[in-house]
Amino acid sequence: MESEKPKNGLRISRRDFLKVSAITAAAAAAGYAASKNFVFDIFSPPVDDEQLQPGYQYSYAPNMCGICSSVCDILVNVEQKGNYIRAIEIDGNPLSTLNYGKLCARGRSGTLITYNKDRLKKPLIRTGPKGTWAFKEAEWDEAIQYILQKFQELNVQPWEIVLSGGAIPCANYRPEFIPFTFAAQIPTIAGSPMQPCLFGEHLGMNLTIGTFDIHGDELADDFQHSSLIVLWGNNGNPAGIFVNKGSRLGKGLANGAFVIVLDPRQSEAASKADLWIPVKPGSDLAIAMGLIKYLIDNNYYDDYFTRYHTNAPFLVYQENGVYVPYTANYEDGTVQAFYVYDEISQSIVQVPPYTNTNMYSINGQTIKPALRVQNLTTPDGKQLITVFQALEQAVSQFTIDYVARIADVDKSLIEEFYFRVGTMRPIDFATGQKGQEGSYTTMWRKAIGIIMALTGNIDVRGGWVYSGDHREGAIQLFQTYTSMVNSGQVKPGILIQRPQVLMSVPVLNLPGQMMQYVATALAYCNPSFWQHGHPAVWCAYNSTLTSQGLKPAAAFSLFPDTGIYEATQGQVKWNGQPYNIKVIMTCCVNPAKDMQESNWKQILQNTFVIMVDIFPTDTALYADVILPDATYIEREEPITTRGATPDSGYRRRWQAIPRVYPYTIPELDLFVLLSYKLGFFEQYVTWMANSLGLPADQLVQAMQKEMMPFVQYFEKYGTYPRWGEFVGKAFVDVQSQIIAQKLNTTPDVVLNKLRTEGVITVNTFEDYVQNNERIPWNIPAGLPTGRIEIYSTILYYYVVQNFGYDPTWDPILAYIPPNWNAGYAVTPGQFVQPQPPYNDPTFKPTPPEMFYIEFKIPPIAYTFTTNVPILEAITSNSYHTNIYQFAWINKETAQNLGINEGDWIAIISKLNGAKLIMRAHLTEWIRPDTIGVPEPWGQNNPALTYSTRSLKNFGNRAVTHIWPQSYDPLTGHRMAQQFTVLVRKATPDEISEYTQLAQVQTQDTIPSQENIPGNYTT
């Protein structure tokens, strides 16, 4: 990208260009800040000779990619001539330590999302049956009046509304959306992909190290400094979809790291590996437990880290089948101290309830806590062992021989894997998405967290390094706790028993698990938090199930879709009354496809659906009102933090071009406008301020001031101004002053730097190391005890105490067999005993019965990228089509079944008969007993020009169609791969049924009928 093309005697590289623009942009940014009438004085353009059209001026606007939760730092390249302006290209910001100037194909194609003929351009109101395209165009006022009228007709109460948001609200707009629910008193959010990713795939690790969103903003896999990188069922993250991980992985490979991939399929990641282990689906937890045993048996664990910085030395005793911490308690029953055995004094001593180290007793005496003890009992005679010993017991059966039989791979592969993990340092096990999803997933991920802790790879270069954002939250929490204890406001205790401490930190500044705990236990599942006394529907569903003697369907989750379908079927009760769901409001999410397809089609069929989006996704086929959103390069937004990089600092979205369509309204403004119209504006803005620790009165004032011109413009013209966004502007007015104070400079300097460089770095990881701010080496982790928790105190003190014991949420580690076609995959809340042969962990199906896995592909994921012409072209070129759009089936297996390359096949769940009809790709790169399905296809809305082209290969049902209607009792994620399938050739009738598009009743309202206009500055 370092172009050196000569032009008019000037040689300029992109880096030089950035320097030049840094100077010239300063003046223009100030002009912009002063602008009051929506005319964007785009910053003074320097010449960029990478662009050669005479008379055009070229410039960059820093922004953040809005496609997936990697939220990479980008530069939008804009060309301008007179009043013509257009975004022509998107590059990675080379100053970013998040993505190091790199982008994926999706990020690069971002302009084609904005200039996409299928964009939603005007509000639409349904005129015909759901499931069809039948709309009339409407003015905004008309659309909003229609919504209000329906709310009145249906007598909608706040708890009867579900707000559903996808990766974009989750990764970008938590500070705005969570406060909206608080102010509007809407307790239910159904996030996607929150439920499968943040819970199904992350919770186990989060409970161990204290994070919440480890792929989005709280943890950096520091691959570039790793000696060993393990990518486990994980193509979707480093090699598939997250550039923040992928760019580091690239550096790690270049630096010679040894890479091991465990995956039944040779994925993109596996193709780069030194060792690919094609493990059997469902064997991951056994392999991880075998590795823990191997590390302990061979003394390959880090004794110092395990002893002092984890809770492995805590003494525990068994009670009703669960290990319970041995503690000294206050009169109110809360924990005063944990007990450990001190090898120096050879006695049991108390250690503080919340701290980062076990080096000192509660009296400040230096101790050496034992990892193993013998013949210790409580005063009432209960046998005591350490958490470390309980862990040893839990993994004792997983010898290498047994693991190799379960994993169905050669024993030598397991031996090499274990030996390398035992002997190489530093190590990084890739965090993130797409492993097997069943009831064992949380325990498997917890085991990975434990492996990283036992090997001391937490917050070290080459291992898992906390992001600057997370670290700042952990520091703030630690300081708050210390000051409240020192001033006598609270007694020392574990954080979840000291809500006063947690509530004294703005909720969105809390480090991961503590934020989740507050949001789950103290807000969304707490009926008294809500004026109407109704918790979120999933919490009500937990109560409904447990009152019937069943297990919950999401004991410790946040924003799952659990219980929504059941509520629409009259199966959820609260205080003896039906918990109804009447309205679904979606924002940048496609639940008709992203969540369980059959359930959600019924939910959307039976509720009033308001959809805010940029594309007519399949959810649009069920929407009653559609409100058109703006894209991320058409927006100006609040200043935010730096995401999943070890650095802390600031960045923001700057609007690069005027909004292409005058009837689109950026969603942040839309939500505040709704609160204004509905009369809870001040509460909403106050919640936003409080959640982030901003001065509420100043933000309310700024918001009022910035909003009114937009309201007046809107009332006068019925459309929205093309430049500017009042929410972003109001936030920036307040934030820039606070940041300037912190950095000892002026707001203009802050804004100019953000405008010209896109990012401000305040502290690097090295700064934090120098300041003694490593977690848990110097400061406590964001967990109740402050240590890395091999024993999860959240699972014990919150989940076990509320819901009893279940192996799914064992506080240490329990083996959960795959339970094929049984377990919790059959019906919500009920464990079904697997029948032979499915009760044997070494079970392997014989084709046509096969294991089923899903995988991500690099060019397409999430709502926004399924309809982009260039991505469609990449995935359908002659080399890629079969790899990216067909189901992967082993060549020999296929031949035995009479299936040829490109044949249409039926993949039928043995559990419930649901099926996918798609074409077959024959390959040696997948196990013979496993069929692999690429996940992002299956749309059938004729309004999607590019998306529906995959119909000819994949059919019209999303992969979620085959998921059983069942929930993991801990996280609420669907048992998306806990079943076997039967595979055969598809019949002509099946092919015909599965390649139909939805009916069109009003052709003229399909958005692509309208041409894309030119792009002008005013």
Ligand code: SF4
């Ligand atoms: S990984 Fe790709 S799509 Fe995701 S934020 Fe980065 S550039 Fe955008």
